[in-house]
Amino acid sequence: MIYTVTVATGHQLFSGTDDYIFLTLVGSEGCSERTLLDKPLYDDLERNAVDSYSVNVLNDIGEIMFMRLEKCKYLSQDEWYCRYVTIKPPTGESKVFPCYRWITDDMEIEIRDGKARLPLDDHNEVAKQHRYRELQRRQKIFRWKEWQPGFPHSIDANVSTDLPRDVQFDMTKVVDFAYNYSKVIGNLYLNKFMDMFQTSWSDFSDIEQIFVGISNTISEYLMQHWQEDFMFGYQFLNGTNPVIFEKCNRLPAKFPVTNEMVETSLERKLTLEEEIKEGNIYLADYKILDGVPANATDPSTVQYLSAPICLLYNNSMKKLVPIAIQLKQEPGPENPIFLPTDTKYDWLLAKMWVKSSDYQIHQAVTHLLRTHLISEVFGIAMYRQLPAVHPLFKLLVPHVRFTIAINTKAREELICDCGLFDKINSSGGGGHVYLVQHAMKDLTYQSFCFPEAIKMRGVESRESLPYYHYRDDALKVWDAVLGFVTDVVNIYYIDDEAVQTDNELQAFMEDVFIHGLRADNSSGFPESVTTIQRLTEYLTMIIFTASCQHAAVNFGQYDWCSWIPNTPPTMRCPPPSEKGTVNMQYIMESLPDRGRSCWHLGAVWALSQYQDNELYLGMYPDEYFIEQPVKEAMEKFRTNLQEITRLIAERNKDMELPYYYACPDRIPNSVAV
Template sequence: MPSYTVTIATGSQWFAGTDDYIYITLMGTEQCSERTLLDKPLYNDFERGAVDSYDVTVGEHLGEIVLVKIEKKKYWVQDDWYCRYITVKTPTGDYVEFPCFRWLVDNKEVVLRDGRARLPQDDKTRLVKQHRQKELETRRKTYRWKEWQPGIPMSIDASRHKDLPRDIQFDSEKGVDFVLNYSKAIENLFVNQFMHMFQSSWSDFADFERIFVRIKNTISEYVMQHWKEDFMFGYQYLNGCNPVVIQKCTKLPDKFPVTHEMVAVCLERELTLEQEIEAGNIYIADYEVLDGISPNCTDPCTLQYLAAPICLLYKNAQNKILPLAIQLGQTPGEDNPIFLPSDGQYDWLLAKIWVRSADFQQHQTVTHLLRTHLMTEVFGIAMYRQLPAVHPVYKLLIPHIRFTIAINTKAREQLICECGIFDKVSLSLCFPDGIKARGVDNKEELPTYFYRDDGNRVWEATKSFASDVVRIYYSSDEMVQGDEEIQAFVKDVCSFGMQDFDHCEFPKSLKSREELTEYLTVVIFTASAQHAAVNFGQYDWCSWIPNAPSTMRKPPPTQKGMADVKLIIESLPDRGRSSWHLGAVWALSQYQENELYLGMYPDEHFIEKPVKEAMETFRKQLAEITSTIKRRNEGKKLPYYNMSPDMIPNSVAV
């Protein structure tokens, strides 16, 4: 009688093994096997990390094995099981691979397709078409859209991490508990001693060093030493946590009436301000998006203030970016003066601090939360709802949305709250287009804009990889147009995830392989490189509190000549909030255990050789970029490594 050898791999993560009963049914083109219990007497099957083999005997040949059904039934108590993959050796000696990489919970069954990626138009038989349709119907019931707050991209319909489908939960929820991690950070950084003085102000800038005791970080220490200097203020617009705000100034806005006479003393080339603008040496950072936004009031006893400043920046003869003029509100007037480097030192310092505080707020809410975390979640939910596991784009994207929905759910549960800022924000996520739109694409004009240079390299490598995969499965533009699942995916992102917002720049359909390639590049790059660039430098640039105040306790100054050290200290966060701030940026900057970096795909969703070769080419390109960045950083006091591929996780998981 014909016999098939079934090999099953159990996951190696905690609690992946099971003592429950596991049954298998092989489904062929001619007939199906009997439902078979997989059990070895006197042997503990399906242990964590185990690879177990079993013989399944049938009466007649089943034909080509196209589906495998796995069922889990309770033995004593419900015991979840994580199945990595199944391989079937046929009586003729052929091997058929069935990737799984999912949890079986309760009395659940999973039906798996073989590992070859298939577009919907590739499926010809009724059996596989029905399987594909049923999988998507089940997914749409499981992964539901929910409006978390008006004007914000849609999120998963789950209020708590434990309510999420098991497949997208963290392996260990404890490891991503924000409250627990903050507590650990505060303990590790030795700042508990200040918590009892929660609302007490510091006495002087030097006092902030008292919570800097255990920091061993070259960049943060350099920031602490030089934060008052104009060059440090300007440099962060290029390579700090929020390197997406600076743009070339081609014309001064009417709302920011800076004159040549105001800034002439700071200009080095014997040109007027207008001539400097024409020469491409003037840049601007406008925080208009913060105008009219009330900051969160975490303590009813403490007022907090937020400004929407405009900052003019000057590229001097040494190619350094320096602040030239600062207006702390959007409407010019006597109560909204333009602060200048020629003003008193404390007036100028306080104005810069207000800009840095605004930059911190915009970074956290827009650059970091909205444009990486929330957008990747939208892509992830739409992927689960519209793309079956057999689809090549599902296989391509699944590593890049790993744990994202989980981390966002934990954040909504514990960390972030309402914010009315998102309906003002443009959401173009195409990296080169964003750089060009801000007028900062010329390397000769901004030679030390490492975020741009490294980002362009990673973008091109990612796009090349996505293009390779697209061309393996789509031989023409017409195949893209005829792929009803990929069209439903992009429509779900725009029409449901983004709720057809007026400012949504995402397409509702794709017409070519080039459009599909760029779309996939946006998804992968946003979830990996862009998130890394704006997340993992938070400890570097924000741990010195005066350089990135998370809150301001006094209103912005409405006239010059009023600032002194006392006013600045009373404006900055108090001891308790400084301590929590430091713990937060430390915790948010930590890499996860067993982190998977860009190009690392240990879960082999793809089995085809051409895709594996494309992955290897991608990894080689990333390694070359890493080497280039490493050589450039040698000997630098301010090395830039946030876009180095060896430090870019595959997905938004922290």
């Protein structure tokens, strides 16, 4: 019997091979002979190639359960990326075997056909054993490791080259990541400032010199308006960290703001207490920074941290503005409450301290912990507990693309000892580790479910906060993802019992709970799942976190953090302990020196860049799913995302400050930068 076998090689650089590739078909009644796939006199299995072969099977092997691919060295060992294989029997329809894997060294892999199956769908012992063997192999190479005490566990790899090949960057991504940082150094003419590394800027106009190379509408607008209170408040809504403020239902005792202090800022002829009852007062409390040691890695430069509290007022124009700032947690005569009625420089420096503190929490908690590290946990658990034939593996794998690799690179270069964090930020030198450890204690499942997170903070009302575009856009994306996940889950799980008896799913969730949340029951993260509804919410949370939430807090970093006075990554003078002492010289001596400013600018530029080969939300070029109902669900999902994109574009077209960080056409599928 002659089977026609078609093999598709990947499009990545160096994805073709000259090695020997052998194929074995494994059926319910037996196996084919081990067959060499080779076209004499032809260069087959090259990059982007689709090659067909005839395979002679001597005996009836029954229904094909899986196929085995084996690579053996020819002249020199090389890698091969196989996209998929199709097998057409002498009679009947072709079967597609999705692969999308690197085959390295003298390696053998076994691949099921593309039909997704739950464990209960596999009745044949051959199929059951295949699932078991695949997970056994994966669990040997995807191992958990504690990088820092109290952190979510990460992959057991010290450097990127230690990673399993299938989760490493492809060559294009490697080149782009290294290129972006060097590009900004050249384009912004930063090299010329390195000779004056530890000198202070003379004034704000002096800092503008480093922006001559790249035009950016938002950062240029920010340079013109950053000192204004409305711009300060706007960034709580739509800047890089739009998750920190919450409705104030009662002033904390540690923040003794009186009505007399702020009455000139209140516009409705109400007292402060009445404004609080009306829901017009909000609070940003940076208490997590209290006690965090400031960066001391450079003995020649003293750096400082503080834990401010900022009171925000939703004024009669429905715009958020600051009305009181206390720079430390404990009230007292050496910790004054700064007000808009204070001197220009007192008030300006108080706001700068808030923004610097906001930046530390954004980088370590909002960005690193709550998108990067938690998404890596989902990725590792997926590879360890869900075989490739499982529908949830097929659903989730596009949303962990490059995540393990980017986090490993971060542990190599950014958040390690003497990494970029230590060079730039006042929370470097171990402060960022402390922040993550303490944030883990307050990590809750509810805070990752976006609609619930918004309600927890009391910021769900569009009537009260009409310009909170992050909330409005992200809610639309959450609903679209939820609809898509619901459609896919309902295809495979016929009832709640099917969820409860899926031992692979339950093992996945247990792995996340134990290694991601450190088995902390107070987090509310489920250790198992018993209903379809709960499962769809959980999967939506994973996809939303890796895509929309990461995009919203990552890709605006250059826009909002490049203008150093607006978002100082470090402060070199302590916060003022009395009013009336701040002048321009003190502010410039507080700001980062020239060298750290340049390092910071290069970092936020590189972190804000989309990759040339980016895959945006709803784009699934690797066809893990072959079933028509899932393809229809994907098309419906894309249609919904396109409509959200249209609505956001329509709103943005007349805005001076367009908001697009949660726009689907700018949301990558995964945490990959």
